[in-house]
Amino acid sequence: MMERDIPVVRSLLPRPHxxxxxxAIALMLTALLGSRAxxxxxxxxxxxxxxxxxxxxxxSWAGDASLIYIENDEDLQSxxxxxxxxxxxxxxxxxxxxxxxxxxxxxxxxxxxEMKFEAPPLTAGWIDSGAALxxxxxxxxxxxxxxxxxxxxxMLLMRGAFSEGDPDQTTWTLIYTSPHAxxxxxxxxxxxxxxxxxxxx
Amino acid sequence: xxxxSIRQRLSAATPRARVPATTLLAVAAAVxxxxxxxxxEPAPEARAAPAVAAASDVATDVRVERVRPKREKHPTLxxxxxxxxxxxxxxxxxxxxxxxxxxxxxxIDPRFxxxxxxxxxxxxxxxxxxxxxxLRQRRDLFQSVTALGELEKELDLMENLLAAQRGRxxxxxxxxxxxxxxxxxxxxxxxxxxxxxxxxxxxxDDGAPISIALSDEQRESLRxxxxxxxxxxxxxxxxxxxxxxxxxxxxxxxxxxxxTLDPARDRLTFLRMDLTPAHAAQGAASMRASTWLQDTALxxxxxxxxxxxxxxx
Numbered sequence: 390m391m392e393r394d395i396p397v398v399r400s401l402l403p404r405p406h407x408x409x410x411x412x413a414i415a416l417m418l419t420a421l422l423g424s425r426a427x428x429x430x431x432x433x434x435x436x437x438x439x440x441x442x443x444x445x446x447x448x449s450w451a452g453d454a455s456l457i458y459i460e461n462d463e464d465l466q467s468x469x470x471x472x473x474x475x476x477x478x479x480x481x482x483x484x485x486x487x488x489x490x491x492x493x494x495x496x497x498x499x500x501x502x503e504m505k506f507e508a509p510p511l512t513a514g515w516i517d518s519g520a521a522l523x524x525x526x527x528x529x530x531x532x533x534x535x536x537x538x539x540x541x542x543x544m545l546l547m548r549g550a551f552s553e554g555d556p557d558q559t560t561w562t563l564i565y566t567s568p569h570a571x572x573x574x575x576x577x578x579x580x581x582x583x584x585x586x587x588x589x590x
Numbered sequence: 591x592x593x594x595s596i597r598q599r600l601s602a603a604t605p606r607a608r609v610p611a612t613t614l615l616a617v618a619a620a621v622x623x624x625x626x627x628x629x630x631e632p633a634p635e636a637r638a639a640p641a642v643a644a645a646s647d648v649a650t651d652v653r654v655e656r657v658r659p660k661r662e663k664h665p666t667l668x669x670x671x672x673x674x675x676x677x678x679x680x681x682x683x684x685x686x687x688x689x690x691x692x693x694x695x696x697x698i699d700p701r702f703x704x705x706x707x708x709x710x711x712x713x714x715x716x717x718x719x720x721x722x723x724x725l726r727q728r729r730d731l732f733q734s735v736t737a738l739g740e741l742e743k744e745l746d747l748m749e750n751l752l753a754a755q756r757g758r759x760x761x762x763x764x765x766x767x768x769x770x771x772x773x774x775x776x777x778x779x780x781x782x783x784x785x786x787x788x789x790x791x792x793x794x795d796d797g798a799p800i801s802i803a804l805s806d807e808q809r810e811s812l813r814x815x816x817x818x819x820x821x822x823x824x825x826x827x828x829x830x831x832x833x834x835x836x837x838x839x840x841x842x843x844x845x846x847x848x849x850t851l852d853p854a855r856d857r858l859t860f861l862r863m864d865l866t867p868a869h870a871a872q873g874a875a876s877m878r879a880s881t882w883l884q885d886t887a888l889x890x891x892x893x894x895x896x897x898x899x900x901x902x903x
Contacts, residue, residue: 445855446826449772462666475666489828490666496828498664499796504674508681543669550680564669 431472431492436461436518436546439491443476446489446496451480454487455510459546461518462490462498469522469544473497479507509548512559515579518544521561525575528584530565539567551576553586560585649880652861654847656875659831770884772855776821778863781813782836785870789837792821793846795830801837812865820863827855834863834877840870847874851881858884 436459447454458477465471473492480487486506490498521544522530533539543564551574552558558578565573571589578585670677731737776792787809791801800821808818830853835846853859861881868877 442827442855445772446828449824449826458667458670460667460669462664462668473664477667477670488666489826490664496826497662498666499826499828499830500666501796502667504671506670506674506678545669547677550677 431463433466433470433472434474435468435470436474436544439474439489439494440476442494442496443478443489443491446499447476447478447487450478450487451483451485453482454478454480457486457506457508457510457547459511461544463492465541465544469518469520471518471544477502477506477508479510508550509557511546511548512557512580515546515559516561516577516582518546518561520582521546521577521579522563524577524582524584525561525563529573529575529587530563533565533567533570533573537567537570539565539570539573542566542572546579552578558585648885649862649882652849652851652879652881654834654849654875654877654879656847656873658833658848659850661831770856770858771824772827772853773823773858774821774825774851774853774861775819775858776832776834776861776863777817777819778865779812779815779817780864780866780868781809782865782868782870785836785840785868786838787812787836787865788839790820791833791835791837791846793833793835794821794825795832817862825853825859827853832861834874836865836868836874836877838870842870842873845873845875847877847879849879854883860884 457479460475461471462473462475463471473490475488475490477486477488486502488500488502489496541563545562548559549556551562552560561577561579563575573589575587576585731741787804789801789803791799793799802820830851832849833846864878
């Protein structure tokens with residue numbers, strides 16, 4: 390089973406240098422998880438590749454289900470691809486959310502989300518993960534990785550939560566992590582493909 | 591646990607989406623074609639023989655296991671789960687943004703009211719211009735035969751656009767009305783050699799158990815070679831484990847047989863549980879199971895009666 394680093398968001402505000410003990414723990418965790426990570430033998434693809442079968446399954450689960458969130462479930466590879474992506478759907482009729490995790494064109498996980506999560510549906514026409522990564526890398530991501538020895542850990546697509554100006558905007562949020570520095574968050578407008586904001590946290 | 595008779599089961603609402611009524615005909619046809627013992631009364635041997643050959647070509651035996659198969663656990667949406675409080679808080683901020691201002695109404699500046707009047711005048715002027723332009727264009731068009739020819743070209747263009755739009759609507763209609771979604775039909779046949787059959791309980795992956803109490807007529811039908819439909823509904827196109835339990839005198843309590851299925855996307859999958867080899871002492875796992883897909887290549891218009899006339903022209 391492949392694992393990946395999960396950055397935990399603490400604040401939207403920039404923060405000073407991390408304390409030494411936190412840094413040490415972060416280094417240990419990164420080394421531990423990093424040794425288990427890898428591309429494996431599964432094909433890596435952009436986020437939209439698994440949407441079709443996930444949507445078909447969601448329609449079987451609930452006719453009113455709509456896509457509300459996407460996240461990479463395994464380590465990201467070059468070009469904004471990952472071997473496995475998770476697609477979260479919400480049904481207002483059932484008042485439940487259900488996730489489908491797709492790898493190699495097959496659903497390998499289907500489970501109800503235990504937590505209450507009523508996010509708005511994603512708008513149509515969102516750019517794929519490769520284009521979002523290009524925009525984020527060019528603006529700040531590449532420089533962050535070069536300066537801090539960081540890497541892209543998470544890409545997530547959702548509507549509202551990370552877009553400050555327009556709450557209706559569907560955005561990709563890319564999170565770059567480094568054992569030596571605070572994580573870099575880059576928010577990309579999923580319609581226009583432009584970077585809207587960046588912050589460290 | 592819910593309890594339904596088979597007839598009730600077909601009409602009751604379930605958490606999963608229901609299959610359109612028209613597809614029930616397809617189920618009946620496919621079961622009749624692939625399973626020779628589908629009729630309540632056994633068919634004459636001569637007529638059943640071709641169907642036996644067809645069934646043996648397409649049906650695949652499925653293993654019925656005593657213990658639920660273990661599946662590999664894959665973590666999913668970990669960022670969301672790790673940061674749920676933060677993300678929820680962000681959504682809360684979007685829903686509710688209180689400020690320090692009071693909610694009482696203030697007097698409207700008279701200048702703002704005049705803007706509305708000005709806007710109406712602008713719209714009115716624009717309409718007048720449009721009418722004048724339309725009249726001018728009409729005069730120009732009818733001044734010569736050449737202009738009429740151009741008008742004809744424009745009409746042709748509009749017709750082409752309408753035809754293209756009709757084509758697109760046709761595609762959408764086909765997508766939304768004629769598309770087979772991933773569905774599963776579970777049927778049961780045969781009767782156990784020992785032990786009384788009282789209930790059959792099916793549990794789909796992540797679903798609530800569906801318990802069906804068998805009537806005397808249904809038991810008799812199974813003994814005579816009949817077949818009963820236990821479930822017909824939409825399912826997710828993924829590998830999943832179904833459990834089937836047999837209830838009745840002599841059958842062990844809390845016992846079930848487990849079948850792993852991977853329903854094909856946008857196809858109707860059949861699962862047939864044959865109770866003939868089942869024995870109460872060995873539990874539900876002693877039944878036999880087979881699966882097959884609905885044959886989409888079947889052309890209904892080719893179905894003919896014995897005298898050669900089309901049944902459905």
